[in-house]
Amino acid sequence: MEGLVGTSRYIHPLLAETNNVDRDIVRLVYSGLTRISPGREVLPDLATDWDILDQGKTYLFHLRNDVLWHDEDVFTADDVVYTINVLQNDDYRGVLKSSFAGIVVEKIDDYSVKFTLPSSSAFFLYDISVPVIPQHLYQDIPVGEFKNIYAEDKIIGTGPYQFEKSTPGESITLKRFKRYYETSPYIERLVFFFFDNEKSLLTAFKNRTVSAAGFTEISPTNSDLTPNDMRYVYSLPQYKGVFFNQLSNNNAVKNKAVRQALAYAVNKQQIIEQVEGGGADRVDSPILPGFWGNNPDMSKYDFNITKAAEVLKKNGWVDADGDGILDKDGTRLSFQVAIRDDDKSKQIAELLQRNWRSVGADAVIEPLDVTTLIKDVIRPRNYEALIFGQDLGADSDPYVYWHSSQIADPGLALAVEVDKDIDNSLEAARVSTSLQQTIVNYHKFQATFADLVPAILLYQPRYVYLVDAKVKGITDKINLSYLSDRFANLTEWYIKTR
Template identity: 25%
Template structure:
């Protein structure tokens, strides 16, 4: 206690000067400012300089990184490329109905498309339109050209793993030849065949027939799945709904989308047992529609990837903006067929007059799709010298009619008070109908002939074109498309023996010289000899004018732009031959290194 008091007394005796304190405070303040300026403010300036330099370096580093990235990308593109890869799915729209998947009963576009995807044949057409082996390894022909021995490839399999053998070929041929089966494929009842070894079959023809290998494009069906089925029950068997296949794709599921079954989806998957190798596509779907309008709607909604059932130029701009298309020639010919037994068309001069009055080049220009010139009964590419049409000469056409007694009276052609009036029939199709109207207008305006045009819908069962039009030849002029195939042989359409109710000579054409040329042409294997015979036939045909060759049609394959489908140079014999290289179609891409 005494210590604390002593300290206080000493403090109290101190003399503190206010002036001195202020002086000392000012001195401390000045020292603090000098210290702050020296150690803080001056270093802030240095920090700003450093910051600028750091920013410059960071920017340079970022630029270098960007340049390196661009250089890497360019370098990478130099060594890599985008290519179509395995995998993915493809959906195609086709016209139905689709009632049967057994290929020997296929008759609609949908059923024939399914057949090509699911089944293989002994022979098929390649991308150039030429015949080549499919399941067959080759063929040997005897010196008389009446026996064809076909040998199968080795290690062929069905999609279920069973071996595909020559027994399956023999089994299929027996079905085609059996009238109880009612197959859509005809012509095999007159052909003998026999098994000659475990991998070969011999066909014995009644006479030499050079286009015979083209007949070997029929699909093969499996004996092990159908051998116990009665021929009359084959159409209704479960195989017709869920088949075993040998083609590039195998069956997965058939779905009815609508309650009436008019719209269906056939789901397929790649067939790992296909002899040609596994397809790039994992899955393939056939969307089956009842009308073309339904297919157009499906394109708009991108329900399907592609279709061959429509004309691209007829599609709305909305569809064209999403899809591309390529046109491919078909080995078909569209004709104005004259009924040579008609009371008005029995005369060659009248038929010639009708042909001479038509400018077929102008007609082709009026049609909506890309087509090719057709000058006669045989495709131009099969003849060494294409048959030239009669030409276009309206003046000569009128003189021929006058010479036959068909004079113009009251603006109409008449003979003995009978008017020259033609009944023309066209199948419901945009181009067929335009062609019919063009011909009718020409004959009315230029030749003063009355023409009645009737359009028949082949898909309308009530109209039944076969029974009401084709078999009874119930027409004077018929606008019709003939399937000319991969060979110049047109015997079925123009030989007099085929001018029957069940024959395909719808013109009832009958000429002994033409018959002889057709018979000789199909009996020779020599291309030169065949060409000579067919040139003779074509020239005779031109003079007789049993029809007018209008055009060779094309079909458009419409597809989204990102897929790989038919090569634009592919030649297609029949519409279903668009699948000639379907195992290489692709829907997906990937980056791969380029081969040095």
């Protein structure tokens, strides 16, 4: 029995993109052509293997011929083609749509499918891990009506567990699918109970209302644990950072020396200790550890107030009027920082503001409710600097977060800049058919990032998973792309009964 914060809405892989509860359950009920290993490597799943042809523009997948849907219908290539067609349908509005734009999918025979890409992609095998849905249940339903006709009798996948029952707003029960094509899990049933917040979830775990619970907002301490509890800690595929808008009207944030000095004046460890209670990891690179291409040796800005002041002085910034704020050529070293109006964001902003003030920079904090922040500030890129968190998910491709083509909504790039060296490195990495060459280009990207400082990345949050010690086989040696990846080796979990 596991406790989850939130409640289920759609246990459907193409509708569950932003709901962690749905995503957890979808992970166990459905499967894709490929799956991502605990080490973030691509492994076969519904596909047995594949051929890469035409310099990486064509992929031919060979499918398993022993797979049944949970209603015991036979899985074939028709289901794969249908799923991709749904993702490309004009009425499908999900975030998965962009990954399959321009791709042609073709059934070769019942157990072979060909994909023709508009250009080579080093990440297509990750994209194709998207769960497949059953054609026989949905083919007569317009894509735009999927949410309206959603019902429990359509929760039919090919994964290790199948839907058994639910109590709306309270719990969902899954049972082991006895005809699963891979190694069958040891645990017969999984029951997920829903909670309003992490505080009530922790209480339920202590009382053993649930035997497993995960936390991102609070960090359970040793006093919350007993000898019968196990604690697993994972780094989340996210980072908190300060993102600069170099296309704003503020000449200070456009100045590279200013951004470098501000980076030197950030005490990341202090922020981690005071904001996250030590429960986070320092981040310097836009490619996180565990993702392809991370360069642990990239240049870093260690906390050094003296160095920050030297960089500004060398660049001609002086306090001409004695007010404690530096100036240069009529530009005052002052800028607005938009933040979400919550305790953690305020703490981060105030710590940064204090250190930046000590080197003559005036950061004006602007707290906003989340709706206003997203609608009126982030989407139109109406900010000079922004403190925000970015969730990378399973995507090892930093293009969507840092390429200049993504700086306008609905793009995901929060650091607003146009730089040909960053763009060229990301473009070359994306179309390379050689992983080694992709990594070389990512190292170039990180070197340029360190020099230009389009953003100051702060820390990577952690996920703490508490489990009754009777549950064995769990590992924390997993690079999470999503919280549901804690189930990556679920077929190895078992309950010690004596």
